[in-house]
Amino acid sequence: MVPRSPDRIADPAIDGEYVEPNVTVSGNVPAGNPITTTVQQGRKRTTIQAQVASFQGPIPPPELLREYNEIVPNGADRIMKMAEAQSAHRIELESIVIKGDDRRADRGLYTGFTIGIVMLALSFVLVMYGHDWAGTVFGTIDLLGLIGIFVYGRNVKMKELQRRDAKNQAVRRK
Secondary structure: OOOOOOOOEEEHHHOOEEEOOOOOOOOOOOOOOOEEEEEEOOEEEEEEOOOOOOOOOOOOOHHHHHHHHHHOOOHHHHHHHHHHHHHHHHHHHHHHHHHHHHHHHHHHHHHHHHHHHHHHHHHHHHHHOOOHHHHHHHHHHHHHHHHHHHHHHHHHHHHHHHHHHHHHHHHHHO
């Protein structure tokens, strides 16, 4: 690459070719012609205008819906039906996931309760048959384990609620 002299600047629009800093092209580019070429002081300068439009969600803005209707018969109606079907599908999937999570949580509680009761009954049987030391240790381990699981579960739930609250507050600030 050619070294830059202090009175010239590189213009990325013309692949880094050096141009005089005081030679500028100003004004608006016509809407119908996004590429314009201007000659000033013996130099050719090309200006390229790019326009970007975006939208979020399944439904485009009304202007685009009108254009779809012009191109495809009932295009806007078809897009709206597609968005409604997608929304209904997503709601159904979320409902299935939530119900599955609830069932899994319930099964976990029932299983934990059953294991806890069986272990307490076993420790009671051990004490009744003269194994006082083993029954006491077994029952203590069972109770400490159950208490630990509930305390751990509560802490995890509290941390999740705090994380969600912080996320919601950050979204509200924006």
